[in-house]
Amino acid sequence: MNAEKKNTRPNHVAIIMDGNGRWAEKRGLPRIAGHRAGVKALRKLIEFAVEINLNVITVYAFSRENWQRPEREVSLLMDLFMSSLQSEVQDLHKNNVKLKFIGEKSSFSKKLQESINNAEALTSSNTGLCLNVAVNYSGRWDILQACRSLINKTSTNLDLKDINEEDINKNLSLVGFNEPDLFIRTGGEQRISNYLLWQLAYTELYFTDTLWPDFDADQFKLAIEWFEGRQRRFGKTSEQVKKVVQ
Ligand code: IPE
Ligand code: IPE
Numbered sequence: 307m308n309a310e311k312k313n314t315r316p317n318h319v320a321i322i323m324d325g326n327g328r329w330a331e332k333r334g335l336p337r338i339a340g341h342r343a344g345v346k347a348l349r350k351l352i353e354f355a356v357e358i359n360l361n362v363i364t365v366y367a368f369s370r371e372n373w374q375r376p377e378r379e380v381s382l383l384m385d386l387f388m389s390s391l392q393s394e395v396q397d398l399h400k401n402n403v404k405l406k407f408i409g410e411k412s413s414f415s416k417k418l419q420e421s422i423n424n425a426e427a428l429t430s431s432n433t434g435l436c437l438n439v440a441v442n443y444s445g446r447w448d449i450l451q452a453c454r455s456l457i458n459k460t461s462t463n464l465d466l467k468d469i470n471e472e473d474i475n476k477n478l479s480l481v482g483f484n485e486p487d488l489f490i491r492t493g494g495e496q497r498i499s500n501y502l503l504w505q506l507a508y509t510e511l512y513f514t515d516t517l518w519p520d521f522d523a524d525q526f527k528l529a530i531e532w533f534e535g536r537q538r539r540f541g542k543t544s545e546q547v548k549k550v551v552q
C-alpha cells in the first residue's frame with residue numbers, strides 16, 4: 307500500500323476479537339476450539355505488538371451480553387479464561403507487559419477474580435505494552451458506573467454545571483489512557499457491540515472479514531497502514547489539519 311502517510315503509528319489500538327465460533331464451525335469443530343485458536347492469535351499479536359513497541363492494546367474478551375450464550379459455552383469460556391491467564395501471565399510479565407482488566411469483575415468466580423488481581427499486581431510496575439482486557443464489559447455500563455462513582459464522590463451541593471467531560475473521563479474504566487486511535491473489528495460485522503462507547507468518539511474504525519483466529523501480524527500491519535493513511539479532522543476542515551507525516 308502506498309497511501310500518503312497522514313498519521314504516525316497509533317498509540318492505542320482497541321480490538322473486537324470476533325469470529326472464533328465461525329472459524330471453528332467452518333472446520334466442523336466445536337465453538338470452543340475457535341476460542342482456543344483465538345487465544346493463540348491474541349498471544350501472537352501481543353508478541354508482535356511488543357516487538358514493534360506499541361503502547362496500548364485494549365481487547366474485548368467477553369461482553370456483558372455474552373452471558374446470554376448457551377450455559378456450556380459460557381462455562382467453557384470461563385475455564386479457558388482462567389487457564390489462559392495462568393499459563394500466559396509469567397510470559398507477559400517477562401515481556402514487560404502491564405495487564406489491566408476492565409469490566410464488572412464481581413460477577414466472576416472468586417478464583418477467577420483472584421487470578422485477575424494477582425496478574426494485575428504482578429505486572430503493575432511493568433513499563434512496556436499496556437494490555438487492557440475487557441471482560442464482562444459494556445460501554446453503557448462503563449458510562450453508568452462512571453456517573454455513579456462521580457456522584458458518590460461529589461458533595462451534595464454541587465452545581466450541576468460544574469460537571470464536565472473530564473470528570474466522566476476520570477471515572478471510566480480506562481482512566482489514565484488516551485482514547486483509542488485505531489479500532490479493529492475482525493469477523494465481518496460492522497458494529498461496536500457495546501464496546502468503548504465513550505472512548506471511541508473520534509477513533510478510526512477498521513473492519514475486516516478475517517476471522518479472529520486468522521488475524522496475524524501481517525493483517526495487523528495492514529490495519530496500521532490503513533490508519534496511517536487516514537486524515538483525522540476532529541471536526542476541523544481538511545485544509546486546517548493538512549500535514550504530511552514523514
Ligand atoms: C468472539 O467470537 C469471542 C467472544 C464473543 C467470546 P464469537 O464467539 O462471537 O464468534 P462468532 O461471531 O460466533 O463467529
Ligand atoms: C463482541 O462480539 C464481543 C466480543 C468479541 C467479546 P459478539 O459476537 O458478542 O457481538 P455481536 O453479538 O455479534 O454483536
Ligand code: MG
Nearest residue numbers: 324325326493
Ligand atoms: Mg461474534
